[in-house]
Every structure is written in C-alpha cells, then in structure tokens.
Amino acid sequence: MSHGEQPGLASDEALVRRARDGEEEALSALVKRHQDAVYRVALAIAGDWDLAQDVSQDAFLKAFRGLGGFRGDASFRTWLLTIAANAARGALRRRGRRRETDIDTAPPVASELKGPDQVAELSAESARAREALGRLPEKQRLSVQLRVDEGLSFREIAEVIGSTEGAARVNYFHGIRRLREWME
C-alpha cells in the first residue's frame, strides 16, 4: 500500500487507471487524498499561502494532464510531489524572487493555518518547531518535512528534491540536528 492510502480504499494505482479512463470520481479521490501533502510542499518552497494554493492547483492539473505518460516507475504520490516542487520553484522564478528564510517571512505555521479550535490544541512548542523548520535551507527543510509529514523514504525524498538518496539522508539529519539546537 502506498503512503497516504487507507485500508479498504482504492490504491493510487487503481485510481490512476480509472482517472485515465476519464472517471471524475477517481480524480476527486486523488485530489482529496494528496492535497495536504501537495499544499505543504508548495508552501515549503513558495512560502506564501496564496501562491501555495495556486501552485497546488497547477501541480494537480499538470499531473492529471500527464497521467497518460505516467509509467509508474515512482509512486503516484512521489511523482505528484515532484511536480508540485517543480511548480513551486517555477512560480517563484516567475515572481522574480527567491523565498526569504528569515523569521519574519517564514511560511505560516499550522497555528496560523488552522481554525480556532485546532489552534487551541497546538502547543506553543509545536508552533515554534514548525517556525524553526521554515528557517532551514530548502533541501534540509524539504527533507525533514517530507520524511516527518509525509513519511517518504530517503529514496523518494531524493526524487522530489533532485538529489541522491545519500544526500537526502544527510539533509534530513543535518536539518534535525539544527532544529534540536535551535529548540534547546
């Protein structure tokens, strides 16, 4: 079973096959299943809520448009997240700026994104950890985020960030070490 799937539900592979046949319900299921992960990757790179939504939409449409050419060498999820990462970088280039990493412009943390009830449940420490994550260099940030949030393997992370598996592992552990230092 691929990441993000639940027992009893159709696999990504099955949904992709149905989507190729033009079944709208399959497309909707893929959107609902992966929208959070796509949005998080877009947000991590774009650092802007609105742009992250635009990028997420763009990534899904590009993926759906390319389903015919999707060979399944990687999982659909990894393939989709790679498209999202590329779309986010492209959107930033078109905006003519790189993502700032200082604290004032760090991407919004969950406490800012979720509703009042959820905010109340989030500890200040969680928000601080997330904020610190936003200050890591991009490859470390993405490696930590994809490993922790999405449960991707280092091989899958390497595909998304465009590195080797070893580099993804190093980026993850360097990122975690820096976060632990900052959180002490």
Added chain:
Amino acid sequence: MSEVHCEIIRERLPDFVGGRLAPADAAQVQAHLGECLECRDEAALVELLYAARPAAPAELAKRIESAARVPLRPAYHPWWGVAAASVAVVALGIGVISRNPHAAEDAEVPGIVAGVGEASIWLADDGLVAGAPALEGLSDEALLMLLEEMDSGTTGGAA
C-alpha cells in the same frame, strides 16, 4: 546504547510518530525510547513537528476539482491577443472565424482532466477555448482600439 541501533531508530522515528510502523517495529522503537534519552529527545522534536503540520485550506479541493473540469487555456494567449487575431482575420476578409476542432489541440485541452469528450469542449462557455468569436463582448470603441493597435504594431503576441 549502540550508535548503530540509535541510527536505525532515529530513521524510523517519523514513521513511529506518524503511526506508520508495523506493531512489532513500533514496539521495538517504543522500547528503545524508554532506554535512550538522546533518541527520546529527537522523538519529542519529531512529534512537535508532526503535530503542527499544515493542512490545505478547506476550499482547495473544490477549487482544484472545478479547474480540472474546465478545459485549460494556454496562459500565453491573453484575451486581447486572441481578440486581435480574430480582428485580423475579419479585417483581411478571409472569412468567418474557424471552428476547426484541431485549433483546440494547441490549447492543450486535457481530455483526462476535463473528463469530457471533444463535443462538450466545443460547447464550453469560454469562447477563447471553444474557438467562438471572442469579439462579442467588446464595444465598438474597443474593437477600433484593437485595430489601431494592430496597425501600429503594438499588440504583439497575437499569433
């Protein structure tokens, strides 16, 4: 505590925190955390990060699904560019605006995205994609302005 063992555990922490480990593996990690302060500290950090992971805005899925149902248009063909091209066709007296379905191929109409056949693409509201005249909504003044711009070569991008 062996460093090798700690390394294996630390690699598994995200899956442990996210509930993605098999019960036997989770029990092994849990047992290790009971003995190793270093790994327990790292597990605490991973838990903090995981608990605060952002979620997509509630309206995003609907937005994507709506967009996926509408045939895409190329971003590099602004409305005025298409309008100007249409004016050129009229001005040159070539004839009526073509409804040749092959024109839609350039618009990268994603059949799989739209989930519709070609016939419904041509019935879309969006005249720019459907190939219907794009000038219906323009005033006479706007049409004249477009013609003047074309004469002076300022419109560009109409091709």
